[in-house]
Amino acid sequence: MSVQGIVIINLLGLGLIMLVFNLVRIRKLYVGYGVIWLLSIIGLMVMISFPPLLSLLPQVVGAVYPASALSLFAFIFVFLVLIFISVQLSVLSTRQVELIQWLALSELLAQEQDQQNISQDDNHEEV
Amino acid sequence: MSQQVLIVIPAYNEEQTIANILMRLRRAAPEFDRVVVNDGSTDATGNIVAELGEKQLRLACNLGYGYAIQTGLKFALKRGYDIIVCLDADGQHKPEDVPCLVKTLDESGADMVIGSRFCNNRPYKTPFSRRLGQLLFSHLTRLLIGRRIYDTSSGFKALRATTCEVIVQGSFMDFHAETIVRLSLLGFKIVELPIMAEERTFGHSMHSFTSVYHYPLKTLLLTIVAAMDALLARRTR
Numbered sequence: 001m002s003v004q005g006i007v008i009i010n011l012l013g014l015g016l017i018m019l020v021f022n023l024v025r026i027r028k029l030y031v032g033y034g035v036i037w038l039l040s041i042i043g044l045m046v047m048i049s050f051p052p053l054l055s056l057l058p059q060v061v062g063a064v065y066p067a068s069a070l071s072l073f074a075f076i077f078v079f080l081v082l083i084f085i086s087v088q089l090s091v092l093s094t095r096q097v098e099l100i101q102w103l104a105l106s107e108l109l110a111q112e113q114d115q116q117n118i119s120q121d122d123n124h125e126e127v
Numbered sequence: 128m129s130q131q132v133l134i135v136i137p138a139y140n141e142e143q144t145i146a147n148i149l150m151r152l153r154r155a156a157p158e159f160d161r162v163v164v165n166d167g168s169t170d171a172t173g174n175i176v177a178e179l180g181e182k183q184l185r186l187a188c189n190l191g192y193g194y195a196i197q198t199g200l201k202f203a204l205k206r207g208y209d210i211i212v213c214l215d216a217d218g219q220h221k222p223e224d225v226p227c228l229v230k231t232l233d234e235s236g237a238d239m240v241i242g243s244r245f246c247n248n249r250p251y252k253t254p255f256s257r258r259l260g261q262l263l264f265s266h267l268t269r270l271l272i273g274r275r276i277y278d279t280s281s282g283f284k285a286l287r288a289t290t291c292e293v294i295v296q297g298s299f300m301d302f303h304a305e306t307i308v309r310l311s312l313l314g315f316k317i318v319e320l321p322i323m324a325e326e327r328t329f330g331h332s333m334h335s336f337t338s339v340y341h342y343p344l345k346t347l348l349l350t351i352v353a354a355m356d357a358l359l360a361r362r363t364r
Contacts, residue, residue, distance in 0.1 A: 019216075024320070042135075048243050097190055097194050100186050100187045100188065100190060101186070101190075101194070101198045101201060103187055104184040104186050104187070104198055105184065105198065105201060105202055105205065107185060108182060108183065108184050108185075108202065109164070110207070112182075
């Protein structure tokens with residue numbers, strides 16, 4: 001990759017890092033996810049800034065071109081991130097369901113308790 | 128009967144039918160308790176249930192049929208009921224059949240009795256796509272548990288509290304084929320009782336155009352998961 005390309009990609013990477021920092025700062029991105037994104041952006045920047053590292057990739061996966069090896073790793077990374085996000089969404093969804101059910105159960109149980117107390121009071125008054 | 132019975136009625140926008148169902152239940156099974164799980168209805172369902180003085184579990188938003196049933200089962204377990212009957216609020220099940228379902232559960236010693244619309248070649252009109260799904264899951268169930276259950280998607284069933292404890296914890300969709308497979312493989316006894324059912328005349332079915340295709344796939348996945356779960360549980364026993 002040309003020096004110009006490396007500089008542009010690094011500038012883009014720095015911009016993305018700033019974006020992640022800002023999202024964490026304004027609490028729109030959970031710090032745990034922020035760390036994952038930061039590590040992946042920095043990893044990509046390092047890989048592209050040092051061409052010998054980039055040329056190692058195709059050897060690892062047996063690809064001919066570094067670009068195809070990088071695409072493969074990018075695809076695997078995006079796939080894993082999507083799976084992770086799906087898991088997190090499912091966890092949140094389950095928690096939401098449990099919360100809504102707990103609210104409904106508590107409301108009815110409290111109502112029943114109130115009715116029981118009222119009927120007990122009535123019985124006391126009758127006695 | 129010394130056993131405490133709770134009838135769980137999940138309802139989502141059933142203002143046209145809910146009052147009728149509750150009144151008929153009062154007449155047909157006065158000795159049983161009832162609870163309506165109002166699954167985030169946006170119509171007058173909640174008000175009607177409240178006006179009738181019936182117990183109501185109000186879910187803050189629409190969670191879907193399976194979670195509505197699960198809420199009712201959780202309530203039953205918290206309150207210590209011995210038998211729980213699930214009955215749809217759309218009017219397709221006859222409230223008059225509830226005592227019969229409970230009696231069958233008692234006499235057969237079963238853990239779950241399913242009110243079956245298709246058992247013994249009962250005439251029940253249903254769209255072709257749904258009938259096809261029924262057949263598919265009926266045969267899949269036979270493949271997995273070794274016996275055929277004719278109506279895997281019936282919402283009309285009676286269960287013992289011990290059975291509820293198992294299915295409330297496991298993965299489920301609408302407590303249909305996946306629940307039958309899980310319970311059967313865990314050694315619970317399931318019995319089908321032929322019933323007469325009617326197609327809903329008011330409101331909308333829970334199955335939209337997309338869910339007709341989505342629902343079988345999700346149920347298929349969960350049925351396989353339930354089978355794996357049950358087999359693993361049997362191994363670790």
